[in-house]
Amino acid sequence: MQVKELYADEALRIGSVMLEMSEEVKEADGSILVFLHKSVDGDCVGSACAAVSMLKNMGVPAKVAMPEKLPDNMAFLGVDDLLEYIADPSAEEITIDGKKVVKVMSVDCTEGSRMGDMGQIYDRFEDAVTVDHHEVTELRNDRKWIEPQASSACEMMFYVAKQTAEMLACDIREVLDKRAAMCLIAGIVTDTGRFTYTNTRSETLEAAGELMDLGGDIMAVCHNLFDKKTPQEFRISSQACLNTEFFADGKLAITTVSEQMFSDFGATKDDIGDVVSRLRDVEGVELAVVLRETGEGSVRANLRSKTSFDCSEFAGRFDGGGHKRAAGFTVSGKAMADLKDQVVKEASELL
Numbered sequence: 001m002q003v004k005e006l007y008a009d010e011a012l013r014i015g016s017v018m019l020e021m022s023e024e025v026k027e028a029d030g031s032i033l034v035f036l037h038k039s040v041d042g043d044c045v046g047s048a049c050a051a052v053s054m055l056k057n058m059g060v061p062a063k064v065a066m067p068e069k070l071p072d073n074m075a076f077l078g079v080d081d082l083l084e085y086i087a088d089p090s091a092e093e094i095t096i097d098g099k100k101v102v103k104v105m106s107v108d109c110t111e112g113s114r115m116g117d118m119g120q121i122y123d124r125f126e127d128a129v130t131v132d133h134h135e136v137t138e139l140r141n142d143r144k145w146i147e148p149q150a151s152s153a154c155e156m157m158f159y160v161a162k163q164t165a166e167m168l169a170c171d172i173r174e175v176l177d178k179r180a181a182m183c184l185i186a187g188i189v190t191d192t193g194r195f196t197y198t199n200t201r202s203e204t205l206e207a208a209g210e211l212m213d214l215g216g217d218i219m220a221v222c223h224n225l226f227d228k229k230t231p232q233e234f235r236i237s238s239q240a241c242l243n244t245e246f247f248a249d250g251k252l253a254i255t256t257v258s259e260q261m262f263s264d265f266g267a268t269k270d271d272i273g274d275v276v277s278r279l280r281d282v283e284g285v286e287l288a289v290v291l292r293e294t295g296e297g298s299v300r301a302n303l304r305s306k307t308s309f310d311c312s313e314f315a316g317r318f319d320g321g322g323h324k325r326a327a328g329f330t331v332s333g334k335a336m337a338d339l340k341d342q343v344v345k346e347a348s349e350l351l
Ligand SMILES: [Mn+2]
Pocket: 043, 044, 108, 133, 151, 152, 153, 191
């Protein structure tokens, strides 16, 4: 089956599952929470906000269950009213706007273990509706659309919105408003690295084109998510680049960012977000790795590869995951220098 037809079928299926779910929730006078992964990015925030806004347009109270604060560079999306920060995820009954949460959805991730504290809530529901483009081997069922060929969860959500509008025989704007279009384009731009990664397909560009017509502003997204730099972001990322070491005949580039560096520069993890792709862009580099101390006694690794190295498989060795060209993992109870040595040794054998 052509990818496009596949998208259409699956998007239609999920659109009708969402409609069905919203009817059930209306009857129960309840609400829906939409979950996303920890270390939030443009794609999970964009697809979650679009899903919430679609559900609201279907007439049900819905919110995004945020595992952490929204990064400052996403403030331009203006989505604060769609986000819920749940102080006690272990509480027996979770309510939003006074309505009990009776159904859940997840976007850009499938497993509760990737959702931080919010996973405690998500894992209580067995019938979550899911839209995800990460490779997962299990956890598939007829309420989940998992499409590793899609560039982003946002691209998938766009096709869901499109098919839902078709099903309701209404204008897509009634399902997906201008703000939601902006959110979706933000995720597509993020996960395709502004349409430069190999996950950019013609379907991706078609979706982006239609989203532009619906009010999605690619220029605003690129400026806010990529080009705009605070002075501390500029300085710490430059320093991280300067500290880079090369191994395996220049095929492996690796740098580390310590807690000390973060405090010296007055910077946070969001300020080094683009370092790993800058390392990967260096001629001859196949695998780029950024290790950073999280401040919680663990070290986070971000991996990017250029053409052949399977980052997802490598991250799997450390209980992490992701995609072939971009993945990550977190290791606790190991010094960053030791983890670096281990990564250099094991990755060099594969390069
Ligand atoms: Mn994604």
